[in-house]
Amino acid sequence: EDKVVQSPLSLVVHEGDTVTLNCSYEVTNFRSLLWYKQEKKAPTFLFMLTSSGIEKKSGRLSSILDKKELFSILNITATQTGDSAIYLCAVEAYYGNNRLAFGKGNQVVVIP
């Protein structure tokens, strides 16, 4: 059974701080790892990672994957209150239909 573990489960930071979120996984026939941001509604896509060591960036967010140690990191620099959300990590295996297994999420609260 696929397993995705995120840490920390929740954290509170001040605006301007840097946040590092961790996601470790166990999956047979790994295909990709995805990060999503969830606020009040459904998750919005952030990154899809398939190769080790290649950093993906989008503004103040960046993510990297280590397929040898089976984990990924999501970094948020210069945090803003709008970064407050649950960050979900999911993994996909080669089952042939894009099925995802989600972790419990990292709840981030950014206070002014």
Add this chain to the structure above:
Amino acid sequence: GAVVSQHPSWVICKSGTSVKIECRSLDFQATTMFWYRQFPKQSLMLMATSNEGSKATYEQGVEKDKFLINHASLTLSTLTVTSAHPEDSSFYICSASPPRGGGYNQPQHFGDGTRLSIL
């Protein structure tokens, strides 16, 4: 970008009612869509995989007679919660991913979700 539309966004109804939720892929065709359930402060739990033109695949512990899934076209999947009871109250979310492009897998995109409250 890929857009998935889900409707309705919020439903309140009496116990015993059946509720239908629609999930549409607006700018791509999706042979497979997914239905998730999310309880407060918990992650997404996959309920079933909706397959166009064939039966849905349900996860262990999900009652297929309770949660009816129909995927009659390449852009529409529906989830019907039959004879709903208060314990069925939850946030239901669908997702779909565009076909692989240029040999690359495409990420799943989610609808806005349906908040179901059964009185």
